[in-house]
Amino acid sequence: MPAISKKALSMPSSPIRKLVSYADEAKAKGKHVFHLNIGQPDIKTPSQVINRMTNLEREVIEYSHSAGYPSYRSKLATYYQGIGLDVQNDNIMITTGGSEALLFLMQVCLDEGDEVIIPEPFYANYNGFAASSGVSVKPITASIEQNFSLPPIEDFEKVITSKTKAIVICNPANPTGYVYTKEELDVLRELVLKYDLFLFADEVYREFCYEGTPTSVLSLKGLEDNVVMIDSVSKRYSMCGARIGAIVTRNNEVLSNALKFGQARLSPPTLGQIAAEAALDTPQSYFDEVIVEYKARRDYVVKRLNAMEGVVCPIPEGAFYAIASLPIDNAEKFCQWLLEEFSLNNSTVMFAPAAGFYSSKELGLKEIRIAYVLNLSDLEKAMDCLEEGLKVYNKN
Amino acid sequence: MPAISKKALSMPSSPIRKLVSYADEAKAKGKHVFHLNIGQPDIKTPSQVINRMTNLEREVIEYSHSAGYPSYRSKLATYYQGIGLDVQNDNIMITTGGSEALLFLMQVCLDEGDEVIIPEPFYANYNGFAASSGVSVKPITASIEQNFSLPPIEDFEKVITSKTKAIVICNPANPTGYVYTKEELDVLRELVLKYDLFLFADEVYREFCYEGTPTSVLSLKGLEDNVVMIDSVSKRYSMCGARIGAIVTRNNEVLSNALKFGQARLSPPTLGQIAAEAALDTPQSYFDEVIVEYKARRDYVVKRLNAMEGVVCPIPEGAFYAIASLPIDNAEKFCQWLLEEFSLNNSTVMFAPAAGFYSSKELGLKEIRIAYVLNLSDLEKAMDCLEEGLKVYNKN
Numbered sequence A, B: 001m002p003a004i005s006k007k008a009l010s011m012p013s014s015p016i017r018k019l020v021s022y023a024d025e026a027k028a029k030g031k032h033v034f035h036l037n038i039g040q041p042d043i044k045t046p047s048q049v050i051n052r053m054t055n056l057e058r059e060v061i062e063y064s065h066s067a068g069y070p071s072y073r074s075k076l077a078t079y080y081q082g083i084g085l086d087v088q089n090d091n092i093m094i095t096t097g098g099s100e101a102l103l104f105l106m107q108v109c110l111d112e113g114d115e116v117i118i119p120e121p122f123y124a125n126y127n128g129f130a131a132s133s134g135v136s137v138k139p140i141t142a143s144i145e146q147n148f149s150l151p152p153i154e155d156f157e158k159v160i161t162s163k164t165k166a167i168v169i170c171n172p173a174n175p176t177g178y179v180y181t182k183e184e185l186d187v188l189r190e191l192v193l194k195y196d197l198f199l200f201a202d203e204v205y206r207e208f209c210y211e212g213t214p215t216s217v218l219s220l221k222g223l224e225d226n227v228v229m230i231d232s233v234s235k236r237y238s239m240c241g242a243r244i245g246a247i248v249t250r251n252n253e254v255l256s257n258a259l260k261f262g263q264a265r266l267s268p269p270t271l272g273q274i275a276a277e278a279a280l281d282t283p284q285s286y287f288d289e290v291i292v293e294y295k296a297r298r299d300y301v302v303k304r305l306n307a308m309e310g311v312v313c314p315i316p317e318g319a320f321y322a323i324a325s326l327p328i329d330n331a332e333k334f335c336q337w338l339l340e341e342f343s344l345n346n347s348t349v350m351f352a353p354a355a356g357f358y359s360s361k362e363l364g365l366k367e368i369r370i371a372y373v374l375n376l377s378d379l380e381k382a383m384d385c386l387e388e389g390l391k392v393y394n395k396n
Helices: A006-010 A020-028 A047-054 A070-082 A097-109 A125-133 A153-159 A182-195 A252-264 A270-279 A284-307 A331-340 A376-395 B006-010 B020-028 B047-054 B070-082 B097-109 B125-133 B153-159 B182-195 B252-264 B270-279 B284-307 B331-340 B376-395
Strands: A032-035 A092-095 A115-120 A136-141 A164-170 A198-202 A227-232 A245-249 A321-325 A347-350 A367-371 B032-035 B092-095 B115-120 B136-141 B164-170 B198-202 B227-232 B245-249 B321-325 B347-350 B367-371
Touching (some): A020 A032, A032 A376, A047 A270, A047 B047, A252 B125, A284 A321, A331 A367, A347 A376, B097 B245, B097 B252, B115 B153, B182 B198, B284 B321, B284 B376, B331 B376, B347 B376
Parallel strands (some): A032 A347, A115 A164, A164 A198, A198 A227, B115 B136, B164 B198
Antiparallel strands (some): A092 A245
16 A cells, blocks of 8 residues: 655644544534534625525636636725725735635745744644645744733744744734734834745734724735735635635735646636625625624623633634633543533533644643634533533543 | 745646736737637536526535535445446545645645656646645656557656656546546556555546546556545536535545645535535436537547648547647747737637646647637637638748
């Protein structure tokens, strides 16, 4: 039997999905599982999107342009202009989700053995894209005590070498919910200019900000050649399955080279693009309602968590995630136990163990990531499960 | 300005799409362009697919399982069983097009610097997937004089080294239309066993076979751990834009490792999967009509080509491509000239220069790939353009 690659062996499993088989077993036994492990919102996709699909007038579901439909790129540029960003349609390449955007950027901007700096905890799949590109991740640890704000810039400078090519941030952040201030971004700006690095910013949670408006890296002056923004319709319009994202940059060389990778995979999904273009007609009232809903969920979850003995959860200002530290020996063991052994009213709750969001070993071992993507009634039951689960688990 | 990667610089542009800007300019000037450069069929997507989309009853367009919807995988397994292949649903992982299937396989089975053998000319994007995985392609040249049949097995053995991990074939073949015989596949089988290699077979054109039925690598005995089949709905149901493909293998280690790459990108497109599942209800009469149509197109195009002075085109037995050798100095120059300078009745024709389908330098420089994906009336006009174009070009 031929051997598989070292790259495949080094590829991490998704911490968000690695316990899925235990959840499947629990469900097969008739137990209800509250899924707070994955950022799959229960929020309805805008009716504009569903209506567009049910009125699909196409005879052939064809390839689109490799960079995406010109009509969609143009409408998307208008959306960016509407939030104050100077973006034209030729600054945009449509991708198969934000995932492909980051994968392409790793390949366009970094070679095997090059290094990328990422404040941790970070969205775990960044590890996967780095591993599949042969790129080495250099984590800088953000601490739960400091609400996961930007670590001191000296920490970044300490790990910069001749192989460092880029910094990746997620803002608002998955998995911490932290929103970087303009001042923090200005500090990063100086660093990026000083060492002539790329700055990739995953801004897919832009609309989910509960205290003010986040600053886009595209608004930072003098970084036109350094900055690339990664976007996605997945969360904004609750249409994760569309698999439509974008690379947005004023650096033409990055974009034209990303297009070569885009040509190799032919085109982003046509049906998803039609849906995403329709999504741009979503009225503001949709977002207003969604934000009210998520803010209420956040407030409820954070309050419940911090009221549990030994649990610490900083207040996230954006996205729909929170990281909580639990009074347990090991979060992965606990999360698996919740699925395999525990139930309350024939239900249990599933979280993502936070260790998988850290690149440094031995960090986050007692932390979980909570995606507050269920309605308040379900969140209440899920928090009841956690509270009771902690008591039972610690008695064992 | 930070430098982009060597990998990006080495990434080839798609020969199928690289002349697109010239085509766009021609169209902007009001010239009609017959697109025989790209495998985008004009055949209608089955009504079962369109009807499924217009009856979409979903409130949330969610992620699917990273390996694809279980219901779709199960129905797809039944389709394979129907064509005599022993495939179960857990032998299948759904991918974002056949493109992603091959990209994942390159990453799962080969490390940076490893080698893959591919008979050339081959589907040009294999070069792209290899380049983006750091894998080295070792081409074995198939000759137009031998109708692009399997090159002598000694040619394969000559290039096998300790770094050789896999052989890739496309059957029926893009870009040649050649269909490998059972005897040729048996010869490959021996080679694969002798050196314990992977054999990846791109079988997306299975239904497009004009003289008999093609043999799937999945039917070769004793290759359960070596063989991986790549599939796609793009051509079968004329739904290229759905971006739904599959990895099919009895090698569980390959599949479980491919799933890690699949988890990193979350899920294949949901809307495309819904469409693809509906496509499996397409009646046989649809394919019967399509095959009659393509056979007529093939016969017409090949006859016209071979009737042109100095043009040589072997008869393709499958897919909807043909490679023709032209009496010109350089096919890329000629193809660009057709778009920029030439017109007949205010129309012109676009082909893919075949050099991009060869990995060896200096091969195929006078050849073009023709995708006969237009109706007979358009093909007639396109062939008129080519015939007249050759005369005018060679007078200049």
